[in-house]
Amino acid sequence: NAGVMQNPRHLVRRRGQEARLRCSPMKGHSHVYWYRQLPEEGLKFMVYLQKENIIDESGMPKERFSAEFPKEGPSILRIQQVVRGDSAAYFCASSIIADTQYFGPGTRLTVL
């Protein structure tokens, strides 16, 4: 049973470009969570989604960031017009119900 998969593992963008991060949850998991870890800091919750629904986006920056978890396919975290402060590791986690979360390996975003 494959774990949570994230791609790409490393992503380099120039300021002003868009970044798309993908997360495929574990098989049978319908709950997805996104967390961000800035350099030398702890993980911070961003958004919690179930299939086709955003349940809690209180940790998401109000502008430029969006997330979706469509009926088919992976969850996508989209960052528009990236700035250097967006450089971080972005982790996705999934759970069967709103219970134990299992994390992916992360996507490391570098904004030049």
Place this chain on the structure above:
Amino acid sequence: DAKTTQPPSMDCAEGRAANLPCNHSTISGNEYVYWYRQIHSQGPQYIIHGLKNNETNEMASLIITEDRKSSTLILPHATLRDTAVYYCIVRVAWADRGSTLGRLYFGRGTQLTVWP
């Protein structure tokens, strides 16, 4: 918003037991204690969780005090690969979970260093 307190760092000799403490004096009756670890910026790894009884799995043991205000994660035979930041997190049980309670609050955790 972390409801837990952990020492910032601990050392342990390889092969010895590592005992990582956590204080959660404001824990509610419907909240579990979860432990995760993060090895060198990899994705956090789930270790174990419990409500009030002691728990054991292939990775570790979790000892929760009777008043549930503190707990200890025990790695019985630490290896160099156990060097990581260990996070103690409290969260509500799934049956009581509302929309804003799905998140995990990661504090600073404890940096465990296992030395040869």
